[in-house]
Amino acid sequence: MSAQAHDTKVHKSSKPFWELMKVEGKLAIREPAGIIFGLGLPVFLLIIFGSIPAFRNTVPGTALSAFEVYIPILMVTVLIFIGLFGLPIPIVRDREIGWLRRISTTPVSPTKLLAAQVAINIIIAGISFAILTVGSVFFFGVNGSFEIPGFVLSIVLVTIALFSLGVLIAAIAPSQGVSTAMGQGLLYPLLFFAGIYVPVQFLPGYLQTISDFTPVGAAVQALDSSMQGTFPSIVPLLVMAAYAVFFSFIAIRYFRWE
Amino acid sequence: MISTENLTKKSGEPNEIAEVTNRKRVVNVDHLHKVYGKIVAVDDVSFSIAEGEIFGIIGPNGAGKTTMVECISGLRVPDSGTVTVYNLNPNDDREELRKLVGVQLQESSLPPRIKVVEALELFASFYPDPVVSNDLLESLGIAQKRNARFKQLSGGQKQRLSIALALIGNPKIAILDELTTGLDPDARRETWTLIERVRDRGVTVILVTHYMDEAERLCDRVALINHGKVIALDTPAALAAREGGGVRMQFVPSEPVNDKVLTVLPGVTSVEHRGSRVIVAGSGDLTTRVLYALLKMGVNASDVQVKSGNLEDAFVKLTQTDENTRKQEVDSK
Numbered sequence: 283m284s285a286q287a288h289d290t291k292v293h294k295s296s297k298p299f300w301e302l303m304k305v306e307g308k309l310a311i312r313e314p315a316g317i318i319f320g321l322g323l324p325v326f327l328l329i330i331f332g333s334i335p336a337f338r339n340t341v342p343g344t345a346l347s348a349f350e351v352y353i354p355i356l357m358v359t360v361l362i363f364i365g366l367f368g369l370p371i372p373i374v375r376d377r378e379i380g381w382l383r384r385i386s387t388t389p390v391s392p393t394k395l396l397a398a399q400v401a402i403n404i405i406i407a408g409i410s411f412a413i414l415t416v417g418s419v420f421f422f423g424v425n426g427s428f429e430i431p432g433f434v435l436s437i438v439l440v441t442i443a444l445f446s447l448g449v450l451i452a453a454i455a456p457s458q459g460v461s462t463a464m465g466q467g468l469l470y471p472l473l474f475f476a477g478i479y480v481p482v483q484f485l486p487g488y489l490q491t492i493s494d495f496t497p498v499g500a501a502v503q504a505l506d507s508s509m510q511g512t513f514p515s516i517v518p519l520l521v522m523a524a525y526a527v528f529f530s531f532i533a534i535r536y537f538r539w540e
Numbered sequence: 541m542i543s544t545e546n547l548t549k550k551s552g553e554p555n556e557i558a559e560v561t562n563r564k565r566v567v568n569v570d571h572l573h574k575v576y577g578k579i580v581a582v583d584d585v586s587f588s589i590a591e592g593e594i595f596g597i598i599g600p601n602g603a604g605k606t607t608m609v610e611c612i613s614g615l616r617v618p619d620s621g622t623v624t625v626y627n628l629n630p631n632d633d634r635e636e637l638r639k640l641v642g643v644q645l646q647e648s649s650l651p652p653r654i655k656v657v658e659a660l661e662l663f664a665s666f667y668p669d670p671v672v673s674n675d676l677l678e679s680l681g682i683a684q685k686r687n688a689r690f691k692q693l694s695g696g697q698k699q700r701l702s703i704a705l706a707l708i709g710n711p712k713i714a715i716l717d718e719l720t721t722g723l724d725p726d727a728r729r730e731t732w733t734l735i736e737r738v739r740d741r742g743v744t745v746i747l748v749t750h751y752m753d754e755a756e757r758l759c760d761r762v763a764l765i766n767h768g769k770v771i772a773l774d775t776p777a778a779l780a781a782r783e784g785g786g787v788r789m790q791f792v793p794s795e796p797v798n799d800k801v802l803t804v805l806p807g808v809t810s811v812e813h814r815g816s817r818v819i820v821a822g823s824g825d826l827t828t829r830v831l832y833a834l835l836k837m838g839v840n841a842s843d844v845q846v847k848s849g850n851l852e853d854a855f856v857k858l859t860q861t862d863e864n865t866r867k868q869e870v871d872s873k
């Protein structure tokens with residue numbers, strides 16, 4: 283306590299944020315649904331897909347194995363689960379029980395709590411991506427000659443797009459039940475257009491076009507190119523950026539603290 | 541009937557009031573007005589709170605009590621009028637104000653899996669000069685629950701943790717909203733003792749309650765709110781004495797007593813008989829006078845019962861009078 287009193291400057295700026303992250307992080311571990319879906323599921327699928335011999339075969343019409351086709355799809359799947367469930371549900375819960383309001387009676391702004399939630403989910407997503415990339419390259423023989431700047435840019439854009447979708451759900455869902463229902467309603471279309479059931483390459487032309495204009499389809503396309511060593515084309519990048527701006531705008535416009 | 545103006549001015553009131561009035565004012569509410577849609581929650585309210593007092597805000601459900609304290613704590617922006625807290629404006633000086641004011645909210649819960657000690661240390665990190673969380677838990681009697689999760693606590697323990705969170709930042713003012721709702725009688729009494737200890741440390745307490753026994757026991761002054769207006773403001777004792785219906789005394793005399801002997805006594809307003817019992821109603825030091833008069837006549841009184849008006853009686857009377865006045869106003873329109 284006395285140490286705290288001495289450096290009030292550090293205290294004022296960053297200490298509450300780190301304390302909030304620590305506490306919300308512990309709460310996330312104690313209620314691990316978000317971590318299981320954000321971290322466990324993709325790792326599980328990586329191992330399953332990597333172990334199926336038929337997935338080593340080259341996909342007709344491409345230079346890639348089926349497994350390689352699925353790596354960007356798994357990455358986007360991680361973000362879909364975080365954006366639809368991992369991020370909005372704790373925020374809606376904290377608002378529903380009055381915790382956000384309780385925080386807003388202290389000198390610390392409740393936006394710090396929101397920022398802490400986002401930071402925790404970025405960490406979860408980051409660990410997932412690391413496992414998926416490193417795991418697929420080092421253990422399952424995927425060609426590691428990525429086009430790094432394009433890869434990172436694609437990851438950043440799709441992360442912003444789907445995280446802002448998560449905050450948007452938190453903004454408009456009045457209760458945890460509605461938030462979960464909205465997530466479930468969006469889950470299957472998003473998984474479909476990301477290509478988890480059938481990779482987008484095998485869809486009929488008009489569905490491919492729709493997919494290209496969803497944030498998840500655009501992301502898979504951009505990740506695909508960069509993993510094959512070429513910088514993604516401009517259209518999928520713009521599509522992701524447009525969704526990021528659009529979702530953030532509505533989320534900020536309609537967010538309620540109580 | 542004493543009008544509201546007389547009550548709020550507090551002029552010519554007993555010494556207790558004068559003593560409170562002379563102290564430094566830490567909260568000033570001036571012509572506060574707050575509307576939700578068509579509902580007027582707070583209607584032109586003015587009062588001020590002295591440093592170190594326990595100030596009660598009482599009134600029926602939906603009277604606007606919570607909205608008033610929310611304006612004081614900066615959670616709501618008034619439509620008009622001003623609020624100052626230690627000369628700060630709650631909406632402009634958000635951070636400074638929140639360092640001075642600790643708030644315990646009605647119907648606000650913590651994440652179910654957070655531990656008691658985690659919640660306290662989190663809140664301690666929000667303030668420049670927090671109190672030591674262990675000492676606070678100790679004085680609140682929940683130190684043994686330090687590592688329990690919020691959902692494992694009983695209603696009383698949750699409430700005490702909530703009070704602890706309001707006090708961890710070492711506030712100068714504590715706002716406590718409906719703090720004993722849902723507590724058992726033991727827990728309520730413990731909470732009351734705790735509030736008195738908080739006050740003894742020099743903290744000004746604003747207590748929102750609809751329990752009159754709580755207000756009577758704890759508050760130095762109470763503001764009675766109805767339909768967003770202050771309809772009375774005084775010490776609980778003064779309100780009870782003035783509006784609570786005075787004193788009623790019952791006894792069984794050893795031989796019949798002529799009513800006139802009693803009705804001439806100062807302060808007596810009526811004498812009734814119910815079987816062998818005599819019921820004397822009035823105000824002031826009625827009991828002593830009646831007993832003395834009986835003694836002089838050589839009459840013994842047995843089974844003596846005295847009931848004086850309390851804050852609850854005053855509350856019921858004042859709110860009903862206010863309702864009737866409102867009805868008449870509506871009718872005459």
